[in-house]
Amino acid sequence: MLAAGAALAFALGACGGDDDGSAGATTDAATTATASIDYRSIQAYLFDHTRRLVDHTATLRRDAEAYHALAEAADFDYARLLATRRAEVARAVRALQRDLRTANPSYEEMEGVVAGVPELADYDLIIDAGSDASDPENAVPFSIRTPAGRTYRQPGNFFALVETSVFGTEPRFTVSGVRADLDGDGTVEFGEALPDADFLVATARDFHATARELDAAAHDWEPAPEDVFTAVVVMTPTMSEYFEAWKNSRFIAGGRATESGFVGTSRLSDIADILGGLVLVYDSIEPTIADVDAQQARQTGTSLRQLTRFAERLRDEEAGGRRFTASDADALGGEAQDRAEAIAGQVSQAATQLGVTLQE
Structure with a gap:
């Protein structure tokens, strides 16, 4: 996602100034309206x-853990x-890829809330948005320590770590020196990968622990008007x-892709x-806005x-076989961004x- 401060700065600028000095003043009617926001639907979601x-x-x-046990049985x-258990390895890797695809929407559908609410936003950095140590400003705040004693310092967010390992797009997280010919046909195609079991099991353990922490933090969160308004304002124009x-x-780029992630599920x-999650958040505040x-x-x-349906249509067309070009992505992205900034x-x-004071 975009840095929250940048997105918020744009939205505040889009509003213009308030010449009569009344910006931030809360009328009795507005106070009553914000008190009626339906937080229960957001929390349930x-x-x-x-x-x-x-x-x-x-x-x-x-x-x-099962894949690690396979590797450990062969002394890694x-x-x-x-050579001895190729079919089992292939099944294990396919299961891990399937697990990642299944977990992805569980997070993405709530990312608008997690990333948009300052109290929860650190989890977005850790789980889905953070970079590795080469980008200090946006790097994740954790390291991975493996059962074998290796340490990966600020390696990137959990979804990226798992995805690039199980799909074989990041050499640091896969086995070197062995061709990942999982089906034994003499070639290595996309999706055939040999994840580093030591790295992967440590990452999966920490990912699960972090998911549990997020669940606890979500239940501790006490929503306020500034939280839900900020979530929509910050997360929509991304x-x-x-x-x-x-x-x-x-x-889009196929084998020429420069992005190692976003290979299991299309962006x-x-x-x-x-956007679907943000629609739910907006639905909870729309009656409040309607009061003014x-x-x-x-x-x-x-x-x-309409913006959500636009994105869903593109998603479905791609899933149905339509091939988009880089030029298409630029044009469609520009259109989506313009609409999102207006919202x-x-x-x-x-x-x-x-x-309501938006939070940075």
Whole structure:
């Protein structure tokens, strides 16, 4: 996602100034309106998704443990492991890839809340958005220590670590010196990978532990008006970044992809999932906004739902076999970003009218 501060700065700028000095003033009517926000639907949605992520990362950990046991039985001699138990290795890797694809929407559908709420946003960095140590400003705050005693310092977010290991797109997290010919046909195709079992099992264990921590933090979170307004304002205008990642991924660039991640699930799916969650958040505040400007509240809601359908249509067309080009990604991303910025600006303006202070 975009840095929250950058997205918020844009949205605040889009609102313009307040010449009469009344910005931030809260009327009695606005106070009553914000008190009526339906937090229960947001919390129920969040709790359902944090529990799903806990369950899905538990499955991922179980299958990573099984793969580690296979490798350990061969004394981590992967050439011998393939020679003697190739079919079992292939099944194990396919299971891990399937686990990752299953876990992905459990998080992406709630990312708009997790990443958009300052109290929870650190988990987005750790689970899905953080970089490795080469990007200190956005690097994850953790390291991975493996059963064999190796340490990977600030290696990147958990989804990226697992994905690039089980799909074989990051050499640091896969086995070197052994061809990952899982089906024994003499060639190594995309999706045939030999994850480093020592690294993968440590990552899966920590990922599951972090999912449990997020679940606990979500239940401790006490939502306030500034939380839910900030989530929509910060997370909606992130389209250009997501479309850029899609353009550089295998889904468009194929074998020339410069992006090692986003290979198991298209970024278009992530975009649609995130926007779907934001629609639910907006639905909870739309009646509040309507108390100060009913027409604008309806228009903003319509625009957000239209943007979501736009992303869903692209996702479904790609899944149905349509091949998009880099030029398509640039044009579609520009259109989505323009629409998203307009929505964020409208919600930010409504927050000002209601006396809700957006958080950085």
